[in-house]
Amino acid sequence: MPPTNGSPMIDVKNLTKWYGPVLAVDDISFHVDRGQIVGFLGPNGAGKSTTLRILTSFLPATGGKATVAGFDVLAESMEVRRRIGYMPESVPLYGEMRVREYLTYRAALREIPRRERRAAVDRVAQRCWLSEPEDMMRRRLDQLSRGYKQRVGLADVLLHNPPVLILDEPTIGLDPAQIRAMRDLITGLAAEHTVILSSHILAEVEQTCSHLIIIAGGRIVAAGTSGELRQRVIGPNRIITEMKGAEPNVLAADVGGLDSVGDVQVQRAGNWTRLMIAANDDSDPRSAIFQLAAKKDYTIRELRREVASLEDFFVQITYEQNTQTTDQSA
Numbered sequence: 001m002p003p004t005n006g007s008p009m010i011d012v013k014n015l016t017k018w019y020g021p022v023l024a025v026d027d028i029s030f031h032v033d034r035g036q037i038v039g040f041l042g043p044n045g046a047g048k049s050t051t052l053r054i055l056t057s058f059l060p061a062t063g064g065k066a067t068v069a070g071f072d073v074l075a076e077s078m079e080v081r082r083r084i085g086y087m088p089e090s091v092p093l094y095g096e097m098r099v100r101e102y103l104t105y106r107a108a109l110r111e112i113p114r115r116e117r118r119a120a121v122d123r124v125a126q127r128c129w130l131s132e133p134e135d136m137m138r139r140r141l142d143q144l145s146r147g148y149k150q151r152v153g154l155a156d157v158l159l160h161n162p163p164v165l166i167l168d169e170p171t172i173g174l175d176p177a178q179i180r181a182m183r184d185l186i187t188g189l190a191a192e193h194t195v196i197l198s199s200h201i202l203a204e205v206e207q208t209c210s211h212l213i214i215i216a217g218g219r220i221v222a223a224g225t226s227g228e229l230r231q232r233v234i235g236p237n238r239i240i241t242e243m244k245g246a247e248p249n250v251l252a253a254d255v256g257g258l259d260s261v262g263d264v265q266v267q268r269a270g271n272w273t274r275l276m277i278a279a280n281d282d283s284d285p286r287s288a289i290f291q292l293a294a295k296k297d298y299t300i301r302e303l304r305r306e307v308a309s310l311e312d313f314f315v316q317i318t319y320e321q322n323t324q325t326t327d328q329s330a
């Protein structure tokens with residue numbers, strides 16, 4: 001069935017995959033809405049690639065159901081493949097081919113009419129920064145650096161302009177500058193495409209993706225926006241401020257009297273007073289603190305929200321999952 005507006009672009013229900021005796025994907029469910037960039041995050045062997053391969057109709061699930069753009073990945077695999085650009089973990093390229101030659105060949109495989117191929121290749125080359133340096137399109141694939149190979153791989157999946165992109169570790173093996181370039185590229189794709197990508201690296205996914213799905217041992221252990229996940233790590237907002245203009249206990253009492261402020265801890269920092277503030281619920285008391293300081297003629301030299309480390313959270317929950325898995329098998 002084709003999707004109606006508002007139905008998810010990717011819908012996964014109770015998906016399970018056994019490789020013989022190995023349970024790689026264990027009853028996972030999630031959905032991805034049109035225009036979202038979703039990051040699939042998890043340690044080695046978590047089941048990321050397996051899930052992505054099932055979504056692209058390359059691998060049958062053992063149980064459960066998945067649809068892409070309303071089409072069943074098992075029963076309607078041709079329809080699914082037409083709508084998906086899939087970049088696997090290691091991009092298979094034919095070494096002796098030149099970049100333009102390869103992309104033109106791939107355009108033919110994708111049933112792009114002959115007279116439209118050149119324009120399609122030029123379009124993706126432009127988009128994936130392959131049009132510079134000038135001779136790039138004439139270089140042999142086996143002489144490209146890793147980053148340029150990844151770009152060719154991405155250009156390839158964009159050729160038929162599919163609405164859904166499934167990218168398995170698109171930044172693996174890239175240097176920091178190339179990672180940044182790839183990230184910008186992917187972010188730019190969100191306007192027209194729905195993207196799901198996998199990674200081990202939290203910081204990277206956090207910057208690119210609107211939503212995160214954290215998977216370990218074949219199960220989803222956490223999901224949400226990075227803001228929501230962060231809330232789970234530290235609870236409510238924490239604010240740090242340094243001010244002067246009154247005795248520390250007076251400053252603490254004034255700030256503590258604000259509606260949006262819960263607990264306040266005080267520290268001396270030379271002439272300044274440092275306050276560590278827990279906000280009430282989801283509120284952000286920074287503007288109220290600023291207004292209070294202005295009214296009372298206090299001077300503020302610092303006022304910031306403390307950013308919790310999602311990295312710690314990630315390590316903690318994936319570690320818990322691994323310990324449980326080990327315990328079960330023991």
Ligand SMILES: Nc1ncnc2c1ncn2[C@@H]1O[C@H](COP(=O)(O)OP(=O)(O)OP(=O)(O)O)[C@@H](O)[C@H]1O
Binds near residue numbers: 049
């Ligand atoms: N073809 C296969 N045959 C048997 N077991 C497999 C096969 N492919 C994957 N597995 C197992 O399934 C589990 C999940 O593997 P998968 O490749 O999906 O993990 P991943 O999250 O992509 O890991 P990585 O981050 O290392 O790429 C692992 O235990 C792996 O050993």
Ligand SMILES: [Mg+2]
Binds near residue numbers: 049168
């Ligand atoms: Mg993988």
